Amino acid sequence: MMRCPLCSTAGHTRETAYLEDGSKEMIVQCQNVYCSATFVTNESFFMAVESIQQPRINGQSCSSRESENG
């Protein structure tokens, strides 16, 4: 959900397109009947959030790399 840049009312996504660079472009229409602005937004990957522990399946680390300390 994206807020209208003119009146800050929540917008409604009308069309979505996935671009070659992996980002998502959306045509959004303001839901405020007195505004009804239509605008284009872009959503893209920013960063990965690291987990504290490696995910495990049956006690085995999911990581294919073994610890190389020492």
Ligand SMILES: [Zn+2]
């Ligand atoms: Zn608006």
